Amino acid sequence: MxxxxxxxxxxxxxxxxxxxxxxxxxxxxxxxxxxxxxxxxxxxxxxxxxxxxxxxxxxxxxxxxxxxxxxxxxxxxxxxxxxxxxxxxxxxxxxxxxxxxxxxxxxxxxxxxxxxxxxxxxxxxxxxxxxxxxxxxxxxxxxxxxxxxxxxxxxxxxxxxxxxxxxxxxxxxxxxxxxxxxxxxxxxxxxxxxxxxxxxxxxxxxxxxxxxxxxxxxxxxxxxxxxxFFDLVMHNIGVCRLDELALSVLTTVIGHQPEKGWIITDAGWMAMSRDRGTQSQQHDFGYGQVCDEHGEPIAGLLLGSANQEHGVAQFAHTDLDVVTRFPLGTRLRILPNHACATGAQFGSYSALLENGQRQDWPRLRGW
Amino acid sequence: MxxxxxxxxxxxxxxxxxxxxxxxxxxxxxxxxxxxxxxxxxxxxxxxxxxxxxxxxxxxxxxxxxxxxxxxxxxxxxxxxxxxxxxxxxxxxxxxxxxxxxxxxxxxxxxxxxxxxxxxxxxxxxxxxxxxxxxxxxxxxxxxxxxxxxxxxxxxxxxxxxxxxxxxxxxxxxxxxxxxxxxxxxxxxxxxxxxxxxxxxxxxxxxxxxxxxxxxxxxxxxxxxxxxFFDLVMHNIGVCRLDELALSVLTTVIGHQPEKGWIITDAGWMAMSRDRGTQSQQHDFGYGQVCDEHGEPIAGLLLGSANQEHGVAQFAHTDLDVVTRFPLGTRLRILPNHACATGAQFGSYSALLENGQRQDWPRLRGW
Missing domain, CATH: 3.20.20.10 (Alanine racemase)
Known part of the structure; x- marks a missing residue:
């Protein structure tokens, strides 16, 4: 995928x-x-x-x-x-x-x-x-x-x-x-x-x-x-739990800056959107909460910054070896600040069905 | 149009x-x-x-x-x-x-x-x-x-x-x-x-x-x-003039809040993108610099806030009658913070040719 x-x-x-x-x-x-x-x-x-x-x-x-x-x-x-x-x-x-x-x-x-x-x-x-x-x-x-x-x-x-x-x-x-x-x-x-x-x-x-x-x-x-879908903004408002967020962005690790603890992902703002809706809330999630491939949040790991096709995931405090823990090619999922804005960056959703199968669900765009 | x-x-x-x-x-x-x-x-x-x-x-x-x-x-x-x-x-x-x-x-x-x-x-x-x-x-x-x-x-x-x-x-x-x-x-x-x-x-x-x-x-x-294209971020950096920006978003006035001086436009963040790249620069343009229909900037009029399909244009200091000056149906253009992000919200550009004609120029999206 x-x-x-x-x-x-x-x-x-x-x-x-x-x-x-x-x-x-x-x-x-x-x-x-x-x-x-x-x-x-x-x-x-x-x-x-x-x-x-x-x-x-x-x-x-x-x-x-x-x-x-x-x-x-x-x-x-x-x-x-x-x-x-x-x-x-x-x-x-x-x-x-x-x-x-x-x-x-x-x-x-x-x-x-x-x-x-x-x-x-x-x-x-x-x-x-x-x-x-x-x-x-x-x-x-x-x-x-x-x-x-x-x-x-x-x-x-x-x-x-x-x-x-x-x-x-x-x-x-x-x-x-x-x-x-x-x-x-x-x-x-x-x-x-x-x-x-x-x-x-x-x-x-x-x-x-x-x-x-x-x-x-x-x-x-x-x-x-x-x-x-819910999202991190709704989570901060207090009307949903983190494990109720239905939309996430699947991404691949494409590099590191080991001495800074940076994990570079192929989800940048083109995938996440530029929405920084949690910036003014009690918990600022940057460009999103990073999870493992199965959607389990990784404590303290946020998408701290984003360029068009690059994201930079960082721990708040870390001396972890990010290269060993998240080697090149690792799959991660990122929970978005704002589901409406993140969804709009895609032409379709990859729907994960209850039976484990995937379906492509097209999404309307434009005016 | x-x-x-x-x-x-x-x-x-x-x-x-x-x-x-x-x-x-x-x-x-x-x-x-x-x-x-x-x-x-x-x-x-x-x-x-x-x-x-x-x-x-x-x-x-x-x-x-x-x-x-x-x-x-x-x-x-x-x-x-x-x-x-x-x-x-x-x-x-x-x-x-x-x-x-x-x-x-x-x-x-x-x-x-x-x-x-x-x-x-x-x-x-x-x-x-x-x-x-x-x-x-x-x-x-x-x-x-x-x-x-x-x-x-x-x-x-x-x-x-x-x-x-x-x-x-x-x-x-x-x-x-x-x-x-x-x-x-x-x-x-x-x-x-x-x-x-x-x-x-x-x-x-x-x-x-x-x-x-x-x-x-x-x-x-x-x-x-x-x-x-250039954009407002590049303008703030100092490498282009405002009248060199090639991309703008055409919008229509769809309402007002007269006592607040608000002009509601049909360009919200879905059109402008959520990019707030000028927020940390010397001149914060909000979600964009508002211009008249011909692309001439209107001094002090910014897109101050944006919801999905609503923008709110405001003067910094105003006692103007915005309803009379910008009645329902008025066309405006908005110069974007970040041309890469704003362009990405559209499936095509409406290209204004030198001979006055318009052409639809398709734009690639997705991965």
């Missing part, structure tokens, strides 16, 4: 999928997985088989790809650029139940006007800003009702994502932001309903909040993505 | 290619461009047309791809993992003049033994460590002559790369490290020659040192890659 390669442990994957589905079931909400993490048909199939209802996508290309594969209920969870509306229309005309989102009057008007012009009634959700993290309308803002009025009967609901949860790492703080995400999104829905408009869907989610919420009263669906 | 897209200004590209070729010509060395930056056939064609001799690659997949396109003289500038030798053999048997590199006795023996077993005489260069940056044998090390002896008449020369030059930003420091790169690589060649073995090739290079060397006495070839 050539290296670097993206290994996907499907036993761990299945466990992660079951865990989140059970979570959604016990909270009484539908689960609509975000496929941007994996962009991979067999993974989506496993999520739907476990009970997921529809999918969330980050690009229209993902929507087209998964619609071709038979998935009709698709939420495009990025405020649509007006020039992409013809692409959305083509999907809608082919029978895709595509839901769009917006957080502005200009965006809502563009969708409504384009729809009227082409005889299409897109379902649209209003994005709510629950934590100041990125996009969205504040639940108390007058703008919320103005957008709802422009959308009229196209309004399918409200949607939010507590991106700030990625900066937390205690159960109490996570539970508090999960409650904030829930409460602010429900508040927005209630304001719209109080104004006399229906607001059927209330969609919330991020992997940290989904796994921390005490209740989801008033919410109809949960969205989360990275939980399928 | 859909966004995000990787725009390649071919007028700037041509100027950059000419500049480096003239530099090599005036220094009296061959230029062997590193194609890992662009992985793109029309760019290689322009480099060869300008006078380049052969290419440098970072993966055997690049070697296969460019050999298919008629390029025979290829240097694979990463110490080869032993399991990849059959792939190198297949190329060699098809007539590719493939040069390998090594920096260890184990590596040299693996290449020689495999070659003997299969009747192949790979040309091999020894990688020299000129600055403690990554791989390579120190020029003074006894190991150097031991490896040379193992390689015997397969030894094609010595090769080094002053990766530490990326951490510098003054002409004096750059000239000093260029001289160090030259002197240490030449010293290694002279030691080998003094031991009675020929060492014909002396190959050095990085974009910063190539553009800073006072002379390359004793060197036979220069390797550099990112100069074809």
């Amino acid at each position: 050539d290296t670097p390669a993206a290994l996907l442990d499907t036993v761990k994957l299945q466990r992660n999928i079951q865990r989140m589905q059970q979570r959604a079931d016990s909270l009484g909400v539908h689960l609509r997985p975000h496929v941007k993490t994996h962009k991979c048909a067999p993974v989506v199939a496993a999520q739907l088989a476990a009970g997921a209802r529809g999918i969330t996508v980050s690009t229209l290309k993902e929507a087209e790809y998964f619609f071709e594969l038979g998935i009709e209920d698709i939420l495009y969870a990025v405020c649509i650029a007006p020039h992409k509306l013809p692409q959305a229309l083509a999907l809608w005309r082919r029978g895709c139940a595509l839901t769009l989102i917006t957080d502005s009057l200009a965006g809502a008007s563009a969708i409504v006007d384009f729809g009227k012009e082409h005889g299409a009634t897109f379902a649209v959700m209003i994005e709510i800003d629950c934590d100041g993290h990125r996009s969205g309308v504040k639940p108390q803002a007058p703008l919320l009702l103005d957008i709802a009025a422009v959308l009229g009967d196209r309004l399918a609901g409200v949607i939010t994502h507590a991106g700030e949860s990625y900066g937390l790492d205690t159960p109490d703080a996570l539970q508090a932001i999960a409650e904030q995400e829930r409460a602010r999104c429900v508040e927005a829905a209630q304001r719209i309903r109080a104004s006399g408009q229906p607001c059927p869907q209330v969609s919330v989610g991020s992997t940290p909040t989904a796994l921390s919420a005490a209740n989801l009263d008033g919410v109809t669906e949960l969205r989360a993505g990275v939980y399928a | 859909d966004t995000p897209a990787a725009l390649l200004d071919t007028v700037k590209l041509q100027r950059n290619i000419q500049r480096m070729q003239q530099r090599a010509d005036s220094l009296g060395v061959h230029l062997r461009p590193h194609v890992k930056t662009h992985k793109c056939a029309p760019v290689v064609a322009a480099q060869l047309a300008a006078g380049a001799r052969g290419i440098t690659v970072s993966t055997l997949k690049e070697a296969e791809y460019f050999f298919e396109l008629g390029i025979e003289d290829i240097l694979y500038a990463v110490c080869i993992a032993p399991h990849k030798l059959p792939q190198a053999l297949a190329l060699w048997r098809r007539g590719c003049a493939l040069t390998l590199i090594t920096d260890s006795l184990a590596g040299a023996s693996a290449i020689v033994d495999f070659g003997k077993e299969h009747g192949a005489t790979f040309a091999v260069m020894i990688e020299i460590d000129c600055d403690g940056h990554r791989s390579g044998v120190k020029p003074q090390a006894p190991l150097l002559l031991d490896i040379a002896a193992v390689l015997g008449d397969r030894l094609a020369g010595v090769i080094t790369h002053a990766g530490e030059s990326y951490g510098l930003d003054t002409p004096d420091a750059l000239q000093a490290i260029a001289e160090q790169e030259r002197a240490r690589c030449v010293e290694a060649a002279q030691r080998i020659r003094a031991s009675g073995q020929p060492c014909p090739q002396v190959s050095v290079g990085s974009t910063p040192t190539a553009l800073s060397a006072a002379n390359l006495d004793g060197v036979t070839e220069l390797r550099a890659g990112v100069y074809a």
Whole structure:
């Protein structure tokens, strides 16, 4: 098997999928997985088989790809650029139940006007800003009702994502932001309903909040993505164990600097991605946690630096003979900081099946 | 034109290619461009047309791809993992003049033994460590002559790369490290020659040192890659102007947070890459310098943060009305920190030709 390669442990994957589905079931909400993490048909199939209802996508290309594969209920969870509306229309005309989102009057008007012009009634959700993290309308803002009025009967609901949860790492703080995400999104829905408009869907989610919420009263669906693979950032946040990470990068030792204790690998940043998501967390894993060939973490051995096709693995404190312990040609696995970014560096996953076999699982890329 | 897209200004590209070729010509060395930056056939064609001799690659997949396109003289500038030798053999048997590199006795023996077993005489260069940056044998090390002896008449020369030059930003420091790169690589060649073995090739290079060397006495070839596109890291190092950057990411404004002065773009880290190479430099450009649609930088406007398919562009100090100035649907271009990493996020470049037309230039990905 050539290296670097993206290994996907499907036993761990299945466990992660079951865990989140059970979570959604016990909270009484539908689960609509975000496929941007994996962009991979067999993974989506496993999520739907476990009970997921529809999918969330980050690009229209993902929507087209998964619609071709038979998935009709698709939420495009990025405020649509007006020039992409013809692409959305083509999907809608082919029978895709595509839901769009917006957080502005200009965006809502563009969708409504384009729809009227082409005889299409897109379902649209209003994005709510629950934590100041990125996009969205504040639940108390007058703008919320103005957008709802422009959308009229196209309004399918409200949607939010507590991106700030990625900066937390205690159960109490996570539970508090999960409650904030829930409460602010429900508040927005209630304001719209109080104004006399229906607001059927209330969609919330991020992997940290989904796994921390005490209740989801008033919410109809949960969205989360990275939980399928988990990663070192999620480990640092505290929502998974290291042995639950399903994605790793298989690499080969291609050299050493013995006096420095450096092990040079053929996984550099082209394989790991440039993501340094653990840099600002309690435990900085560099470019990844190094494991043996079977996926067992090697204590203290991190991918400390990375060039395009070179990684440098180092122990924090070492007088070990790295050449003897990890000779040229040794296989290692590296757990990534951020599964979405690392997966995106590969055209396919090498899926390790429960029966010991390997399968090539293609992965969508680009726009 | 859909966004995000990787725009390649071919007028700037041509100027950059000419500049480096003239530099090599005036220094009296061959230029062997590193194609890992662009992985793109029309760019290689322009480099060869300008006078380049052969290419440098970072993966055997690049070697296969460019050999298919008629390029025979290829240097694979990463110490080869032993399991990849059959792939190198297949190329060699098809007539590719493939040069390998090594920096260890184990590596040299693996290449020689495999070659003997299969009747192949790979040309091999020894990688020299000129600055403690990554791989390579120190020029003074006894190991150097031991490896040379193992390689015997397969030894094609010595090769080094002053990766530490990326951490510098003054002409004096750059000239000093260029001289160090030259002197240490030449010293290694002279030691080998003094031991009675020929060492014909002396190959050095990085974009910063190539553009800073006072002379390359004793060197036979220069390797550099990112100069074809340049980027914000190179700008901070001081080897190019902002208006020489050939690669930018075209993006569309998809929203705002008016009271924060945030402009939300559809170029997030999936388009820009997670590379934060300017973070530790004199001028931190965030995830990139924002320009207008025509590529003119907008003073003080940076892509301050990035999620997968969302970027947040912000002015350092602003009370501007960003909604009025950059309404929904506005096109912007973003200059990247690191052209190699940003290019790698795309399956093709949208090349802007001198006659105003656009061409799709495919880009190789994966291993």
